[in-house]
Amino acid sequence: MKYVDEFRDPQVVQRMVCEIAATAARLPPRSQPWQLMEVCGGHTHAIFRFGLDRLLPDCVEFVHGPGCPVCVLPESVIDQAVALSQRPDTLLCSYGDAVRVPGTGGSLLDARADGAGVEVVYGPRDALELARRRPASDVVFLAIGFETTAPATALALQTARREGLRNFRVLCHLVLIEPPLRALLSDPELRIDGFLGPGHVSLVTGTRPFDFIPAEYRRPVVISGFEPVDLLQSVWMLLRQLEQDEARVELQYRRAASTAGNRTARAAIDEVFEPAPATEWRGLGALPHSGLRLAPEYRAFDAAELLTCTAPVPAETDPRCGCAKVLSGHMKPPVCPLFGRECTPASPRGPLMVSSEGACAAWYQYRQETADARR
Amino acid sequence: MPADKRLTLAHGSGGEPMQRLLQEQILPLFDNAALAGLEDQARLSLALGPGERLAFTSDSFVVTPLRFPGGNIGSLAATGTLNDLVVGGARPRYLSCALIIEEGLPLALLRELLASLAEEARTAGVQVVTGDTKVVPKGAADGLFINTSGIGVIGAGIDPGTHRLHPDVKLIVSGPVGDHGATILACRRELALSGDLTSDCANLWPLVDKMLSEPGLLAMRDVTRGGLNAVLHEFAAAANLSIEIDEAALPVRPAVRGLCELLGLDPLQLACEGRLLAAVEAGAADRLLQQMRGHPLGEQAAIVGTLVPRRTTPVILRGLYGVERSLPPVSGELLPRIC
The missing domain is CATH 3.90.650.10 (PurM-like C-terminal domain)
Known part of the structure; x- marks a missing residue:
């Protein structure tokens, strides 16, 4: 399969692993391993699926980042979506991975089982089509994700406005990649030595949101693709920067992403959305200017206006939850006291257990052997 | 009954429309002696040899869409139940076929789907010996649901498990x-x-x-x-x-x-x-x-x-x-x- 098999070739992977080991051996010796954070949940999933972390030398480790939009979705947003789905003549459309996320009173799947209108769609275009076909219903699209998914939602809203489709609405919880990275990096205890940048976000944003990492924190960044060869090559590129004591943003995922990103997509985002003053992140709390809301010309499409209840209070996090420590590279998921006991994918207590792209869920799913042995 | 006709609640009523549906459209597809008697049950002579056993299974089919490349709900309703017998080492012998039809299903489509079921059964050397037809109001089902049960014979000494x-x-x-x-x-x-x-x-x-x-x-x-x-x-x-x-x-x-x-x-x-x-x-x-x-x-x-x-x-x-x-x-x- 073109664009897949050549990036999974075991021989190329083997060569890459050797190069990584050779480069790692030239790094200055130190007591703790070199920690590289993959920012994107897609990377986390690929690392676990292919076991890439097991191919690295002992002195290099992956740390799994905050870039899974489902994981960082606060319970309050799920509660709002559930409330909307329970309105008469309302169809709540969601990406498949968000319907399982538990809110305070259950997930969207639970709501559907109780008779609420919930439909799994592949994207906002499907929801738009449903709105056209069901003029008597309010069709609400639960818009989540980073800059990757924002352009498609923007396009759907532009189309709805052009067509005068008044029954199409968006419950907007789109977030930006830079603010959570800033929040992470501002932690003086942070142990991350380098970052694997998210390839798909960069497709839209270009490399700009990552420039501050080398400029202000002197850590290297490599924007990476999602196949094993991509990720290993990116690790190698990071180690090369560390070896040469450099810190800059490099682009590994050249076949798709570019330094400038996609201007058309960003123009659509800029027309339809504006920065929200503060956005709630599961596990990270409220971060200023970290999300998008509908611009004034598009407020008529805001599904939040259909809600009668006041803004929900953010749920309290269990003080024993280790997610923050996992995110900052201080803890491996199975060491968390809740992991696999009170916190499982079926009933997650912390954000990283929520979707298969979250570090704890991926560990739970693919690493039961290790998890149980608490190695 | 014209071929462009749609199924109505009357076709599940037990009365004359149902009899005509069965006699003219459905039974000819499954022509065999056990069915021809039109009793409330199939009467089968299954003489088992020494060490042979019966296998009995049941499965319901609700696939959507009703037609897909490589088959349809009819062929699936036959092969699905046959395979449940087969993986137990049983040679399939008989099938039942119970239909739950949503009001409004085109008759031509029903015939096409049942013809596929009949063809799969015939190719497998299996007789469809009993069945049932229900028609439910629009919205109470989705086109057509089929339940089939199957009986097969497991040869002596065969005991996969x-x-x-x-x-x-x-x-x-x-x-x-x-x-x-x-x-x-x-x-x-x-x-x-x-x-x-x-x-x-x-x-x-x-x-x-x-x-x-x-x-x-x-x-x-x-x-x-x-x-x-x-x-x-x-x-x-x-x-x-x-x-x-x-x-x-x-x-x-x-x-x-x-x-x-x-x-x-x-x-x-x-x-x-x-x-x-x-x-x-x-x-x-x-x-x-x-x-x-x-x-x-x-x-x-x-x-x-x-x-x-x-x-x-x-x-x-x-x-x-x-x-x-x-x-x-x-x-x-x-x-x-x-x-």
């Missing part, structure tokens, strides 16, 4: 996995993908008939909902053993792989309707594999895994680069109404 599993047993899958699930998904999404996706919907008896004569065959399951993943977990749980799977050995068609890569799905979780997983003694594995590959239904059969003493997790997948990971059981419904 999970009670015979033990460590070192090899697992053979009879062909590429995920074809049916991928086909249904592509149909529903109207995905225009290069490469043809066709359901693997097939009666497995001709293949299993050959396999049963080989020594060393221990257990079989047909791979349906939940895909190969579900069968692996069933085997592991029943035997209280673990299973190690070699990912590189798993047969998956390029078109199915493509769809899975595109949509982020795992081919191991996609349904099949014409594949089985066989557990065989290690020493007999190669011979059985050759036997299977010699049959059109098993051309791409492959040894994919081994039963091992219980590890922490039931199913362990060895990936392309030799790294092991656990294969969790399917949680939740990936695709409702796949069969």
Whole structure:
């Protein structure tokens, strides 16, 4: 399969692993391993699926980042979506991975089982089509994700406005990649030595949101693709920067992403959305200017206006939850006291257990052997 | 009754319209002596030889869409139940066919779907000897639901089952996995993908008939909902053993792989309707594999895994680069109404 098999070739992977080991051996010796954070949940999933972390030398480790939009979705947003789905003549459309996320009173799947209108769609275009076909219903699209998914939602809203489709609405919880990275990096205890940048976000944003990492924190960044060869090559590129004591943003995922990103997509985002003053992140709390809301010309499409209840209070996090420590590279998921006991994918207590792209869920799913042995 | 007619509630009423539907449209498709009597039950003479046993199974079919590349709900309703008999080592003999029809279903479509069911049964040498017809109001069903039950005969000395599993047993899958699930998904999404996706919907008896004569065959399951993943977990749980799977050995068609890569799905979780997983003694594995590959239904059969003493997790997948990971059981419904 073109664009897949050549990036999974075991021989190329083997060569890459050797190069990584050779480069790692030239790094200055130190007591703790070199920690590289993959920012994107897609990377986390690929690392676990292919076991890439097991191919690295002992002195290099992956740390799994905050870039899974489902994981960082606060319970309050799920509660709002559930409330909307329970309105008469309302169809709540969601990406498949968000319907399982538990809110305070259950997930969207639970709501559907109780008779609420919930439909799994592949994207906002499907929801738009449903709105056209069901003029008597309010069709609400639960818009989540980073800059990757924002352009498609923007396009759907532009189309709805052009067509005068008044029954199409968006419950907007789109977030930006830079603010959570800033929040992470501002932690003086942070142990991350380098970052694997998210390839798909960069497709839209270009490399700009990552420039501050080398400029202000002197850590290297490599924007990476999602196949094993991509990720290993990116690790190698990071180690090369560390070896040469450099810190800059490099682009590994050249076949798709570019330094400038996609201007058309960003123009659509800029027309339809504006920065929200503060956005709630599961596990990270409220971060200023970290999300998008509908611009004034598009407020008529805001599904939040259909809600009668006041803004929900953010749920309290269990003080024993280790997610923050996992995110900052201080803890491996199975060491968390809740992991696999009170916190499982079926009933997650912390954000990283929520979707298969979250570090704890991926560990739970693919690493039961290790998890149980608490190695 | 004109061919462009649609089914109405009257066709399920038990009165004259129903009798005409049966006599003119349905019964001719399943012409056999047991059915012709039109009693409330089929009367069968099943003289079993010494050591022979009966196998009896039932399955309901609610697939949407009703037609898909490689089959339709009718052919699926025949092969699905036949395969449940077959993997127990039973030669299928009789089927029942109970219909739940949504008011408004075109008669021509019903005839087409039932003709497929009848054709599958005829090819398998199986008689459809009893049935039922209900029509429910619009919205109370979706087009057509079919329930079929099947009776088969297990030959003397044949006893495939999970009670015979033990460590070192090899697992053979009879062909590429995920074809049916991928086909249904592509149909529903109207995905225009290069490469043809066709359901693997097939009666497995001709293949299993050959396999049963080989020594060393221990257990079989047909791979349906939940895909190969579900069968692996069933085997592991029943035997209280673990299973190690070699990912590189798993047969998956390029078109199915493509769809899975595109949509982020795992081919191991996609349904099949014409594949089985066989557990065989290690020493007999190669011979059985050759036997299977010699049959059109098993051309791409492959040894994919081994039963091992219980590890922490039931199913362990060895990936392309030799790294092991656990294969969790399917949680939740990936695709409702796949069969």
